[in-house]
Amino acid sequence: MENRFFGLQIMPWKPQLTSNVPDVASLSVPIQVALLRLKLVSGNVGFWEVMLLQAVATCHFAKEWEAKRSGEGVLVVAGDLASFHRSLSRTANLRATMKHWAGLSSEGRTFIEMRLRLGQPSHQSFEDLDLENASDLAVLRDAVGAARRWLGEKPGAEHGAPIRALVQDVARVYRQATGKRPGLSSSETVAGSSYTTPFEDLLVAVLTEAGTPLSLEAARGLYRSELRNKSKKFWLVDEGLQSDWE
Known part of the structure; x- marks a missing residue:
């Protein structure tokens, strides 16, 4: 779709x-x-x-x-990712992780899965992760953090964030x-x-x-x-x- x-x-x-x-x-x-x-x-x-x-x-x-991109839309997505990252850093578990993922916009999910594919080890999607495994939760936390940092970049530098x-x-x-x-x-x-x-x-x-x-x-x-x-x-x-x- x-x-x-x-x-x-x-x-x-x-x-x-x-x-x-x-x-x-x-x-x-x-x-x-x-x-x-x-x-x-x-x-x-x-x-x-x-x-x-x-x-x-x-x-x-x-x-x-x-x-x-729209400045207002960026703030919303970046805020959602920041909240998700804080949750994963504090109390990472299956229930809380699934709740945050379900509440994310499709845009937020897209950026997270992009970072998952670039990780080592690489994961093709959120569904590939074992959310009962501490290592996979750490991989997800790092991917969310990377997506959040990119969205927090300010445009206008000689070479942009991408x-x-x-x-x-x-x-x-x-x-x-x-x-x-x-x-x-x-x-x-x-x-x-x-x-x-x-x-x-x-x-x-x-x-x-x-x-x-x-x-x-x-x-x-x-x-x-x-x-x-x-x-x-x-x-x-x-x-x-x-x-x-x-």
Whole structure:
């Protein structure tokens, strides 16, 4: 059934995440090439490519929605998500969770399920979760929190919330796939100013796929901006991860 979010048509989600390499016609060659440069410690190129393409699809949806969203409607949905997140943080249980889910708008559910699909482990929908399992409740709590934070972003920045969220998703996939912390090169490196790290290649490829082609320096600046600002703690807490200076 057709669903509309403040005038924006939301089409049913079709891609299914699997660990198999998807149909060649659905792949992004630049992303695949960048992934082939990584030294993977988990999954395979096809699996991580699907994860990144799902992140790009989420970014496209979010940018389209951001361009058409109603300020009043955003406040309502964000408020519902904030209430749901507080409930999950305090007393997460099956009955309370089902009650909050039933009271959510279809728009709120859409954003939560988008984040569930991008999680690790990935869940295709709310129905995939075992709400009597503490781990699955934690996954749901994190997905609701991520959706709430995105809706709380204020428009007007040089790069909007959808692109900044995509940068975070690329870094997260990189860490999970390689076991390393994303690294940036610079003109001071021994390899010279033309050298790019595997993470930089991947970031530029994904941003281009998302319709935001940036130069290498611009992509580095965007990632550094995320490091400096609100996401600094998020990026740096990974103990035991190596740096990506290869």
